[in-house]
Amino acid sequence: xxxxxxxxxxxxxxxxxxxxxxxxxxxxxxxxxxxxxxxxxxxxxxxxxxxxxxxxxxxxxxxxxxxxxxxxxxxxxxxxxxxxxxxxxxxxxxxxxxxxxxxxxxxxxxxxxxxxxxxxxxxxxxxxxxxxxxxxxxxxxxxxxxxxxxxxxxxxxxxxxxxxxxxxxxxxxxxxxxxxxxxxxxxxxxxxxxxxxxxxxxxxxxxxxxxxxxxxxxxxxxxxxxxxxxxxxxxxxxxxxxxxxxxxxxxxxxxxxxxxxxxxxxxxxxxxxxxxxxxxxxxxxxxxxxxxxxxxxxxxxxxxxxxxxxxxxxxxxxxxxxxxxxxxxxxxxxxxxxxxxxxxxxxxxxxxxxxxxxxxxxxxxxxxxxxxxxxxxxxxxxxxxxxxxxxxxxxxxxxxxxxxxxxxxxxxxxxxxxxxxxxxxxxxxxxxxxxxxxxxxxxxxxxxxxxxxxxxxxxx
Amino acid sequence: xxxxxxxxxxxxxxxxxxxxxxxxxxxxxxxxxxxxxxxxxxxxxxxxxxxxxxxxxxxxxxxxxxxxxxxxxxxxxxxxx
Numbered sequence: 001x002x003x004x005x006x007x008x009x010x011x012x013x014x015x016x017x018x019x020x021x022x023x024x025x026x027x028x029x030x031x032x033x034x035x036x037x038x039x040x041x042x043x044x045x046x047x048x049x050x051x052x053x054x055x056x057x058x059x060x061x062x063x064x065x066x067x068x069x070x071x072x073x074x075x076x077x078x079x080x081x082x083x084x085x086x087x088x089x090x091x092x093x094x095x096x097x098x099x100x101x102x103x104x105x106x107x108x109x110x111x112x113x114x115x116x117x118x119x120x121x122x123x124x125x126x127x128x129x130x131x132x133x134x135x136x137x138x139x140x141x142x143x144x145x146x147x148x149x150x151x152x153x154x155x156x157x158x159x160x161x162x163x164x165x166x167x168x169x170x171x172x173x174x175x176x177x178x179x180x181x182x183x184x185x186x187x188x189x190x191x192x193x194x195x196x197x198x199x200x201x202x203x204x205x206x207x208x209x210x211x212x213x214x215x216x217x218x219x220x221x222x223x224x225x226x227x228x229x230x231x232x233x234x235x236x237x238x239x240x241x242x243x244x245x246x247x248x249x250x251x252x253x254x255x256x257x258x259x260x261x262x263x264x265x266x267x268x269x270x271x272x273x274x275x276x277x278x279x280x281x282x283x284x285x286x287x288x289x290x291x292x293x294x295x296x297x298x299x300x301x302x303x304x305x306x307x308x309x310x311x312x313x314x315x316x317x318x319x320x321x322x323x324x325x326x327x328x329x330x331x332x333x334x335x336x337x338x339x340x341x342x343x344x345x346x347x348x349x350x351x352x353x354x355x356x357x358x359x360x361x362x363x364x365x366x367x368x369x370x371x372x373x374x375x376x377x378x379x380x381x382x383x384x385x386x387x388x389x390x391x392x393x394x395x396x397x398x399x400x401x402x403x404x405x406x407x408x409x410x411x412x413x414x415x416x417x418x419x420x421x422x423x424x425x426x427x428x429x430x431x432x433x434x435x436x437x438x439x440x441x442x443x444x445x446x447x448x449x450x451x452x453x454x455x456x457x458x459x460x
Numbered sequence: 461x462x463x464x465x466x467x468x469x470x471x472x473x474x475x476x477x478x479x480x481x482x483x484x485x486x487x488x489x490x491x492x493x494x495x496x497x498x499x500x501x502x503x504x505x506x507x508x509x510x511x512x513x514x515x516x517x518x519x520x521x522x523x524x525x526x527x528x529x530x531x532x533x534x535x536x537x538x539x540x541x
Contacts, residue, residue, distance in 0.1 A: 393506060
């Protein structure tokens with residue numbers, strides 16, 4: 001393949017850059033003339049052909065560095081902000097890293113990495129670079145313990161779903177996400193903003209939710225994505241008023257009917273859709289009919305994405321999946337036929353499939369397997385509930401029982417707690433097998449959400 | 461509220477939820493005769509632990525599960541405060 005056939009991010013930024021910007025809570029960087037500017041102090045040529053670790057403390061410089069490095073570096077490994085630095089040595093070895101882009105060059109002095117490049121703002125003028133190669137994009141899985149797995153993608157695979165959807169209609173979108181763009185869900189949004197001719201408003205972990213939403217409004221955000229946990233937190237905060245995005249997207253966790261309905265009520269003029277994607281499986285599909293789950297006829301081959309259900313879990317084969325786990329002892333990412341096992345358990349009811357939970361998230365209740373998500377979906381359907389988490393608790397009698405922590409919707413009278421508890425239990429008994437009905441329901445003010453935006457399930 | 465009345469109230473509440481018709485709760489009624497299954501007892505023990513702060517059946521390794529309602533109540537009464 002000749003280099004001319006390879007499209008890198010810079011090749012999507014060639015024309016009509018006027019009025020586009022990428023911003024965070026502190027800076028706004030215009031994308032006009034971005035190709036003749038550098039965040040790398042003009043040292044991009046030194047990184048040609050390198051395996052680059054992108055280890056920056058903010059998303060803005062990370063995004064700008066991705067634009068420069070794609071098509072020049074041999075591979076780049078994106079480090080999410082919550083990466084445990086104790087794992088860095090193992091990741092550097094497994095990915096064959098020989099250069100690092102950082103904003104803390106002192107920390108890398110004397111490290112084994114020979115080439116250290118500092119990313120800095122403001123941008124400096126530089127000669128535009130030309131795409132040399134297809135850069136391998138390395139991302140980390142968001143698992144909770146141990147060294148994260150390195151997942152290898154190409155830009156083509158990462159942008160497969162974006163290209164398939166075609167250009168956005170109407171005026172150029174202003175995208176935002178509650179995710180970090182160094183994770184798969186956030187990167188999808190960053191790439192959408194770049195490819196769709198739009199702008200991007202980045203999140204900031206140190207910003208209060210109310211301030212974040214005010215910034216989204218000020219910057220004219222029209223398209224925004226987050227996990228159901230992100231969205232529930234926004235709905236609880238009361239900050240959603242007066243924010244009116246055209247498109248609201250959920251991904252990364254099961255979007256149950258309660259959160260879809262809650263968003264439709266909060267944003268009556270928005271389209272609300274949920275997407276199915278994972279770091280390994282890529283973007284599977286989007287569902288825009290306002291209902292949880294997905295139509296059964298999505299199985300089979302649809303727009304180049306093949307899906308099947310084997311042993312209860314969703315398997316995906318497409319050009320959008322990652323191509324490999326990277327590292328010395330890396331396992332195979334796909335089965336012999338090229339399908340990625342998502343580990344997401346689905347169940348068919350009528351002409352629709354519903355997500356039941358994660359295979360790895362099953363809790364054991366007296367020898368019976370229970371998906372906590374299935375219980376939460378029933379609890380969340382109560383009109384006074386905003387969010388819940390079911391988990392197991394040891395019992396001297398049955399070995400384990402289900403307990404649930406529940407957050408009530410904002411403004412619920414605490415005096416109604418007992419009445420609401422009885423109603424929740426009644427619903428659970430009507431809709432769930434008896435061992436899945438919570439033995440104890442606690443009302444709590446908050447539930448932990450992981451840095452990846454997912455409900456923390458420490459006991460799973 | 462005394463420990464005994466907390467226990468009895470919790471039994472009645474769970475019986476209502478589980479649609480179990482309780483016989484009269486005398487001390488010598490065997491737990492089997494309450495109509496509670498093991499899940500109902502598990503719920504009872506968990507709720508009482510939240511309410512009283514103790515789970516007498518987990519604290520003591522060799523504690524035999526009580527046979528009668530009276531034994532069950534005493535298991536909670538006899539836990540040192």
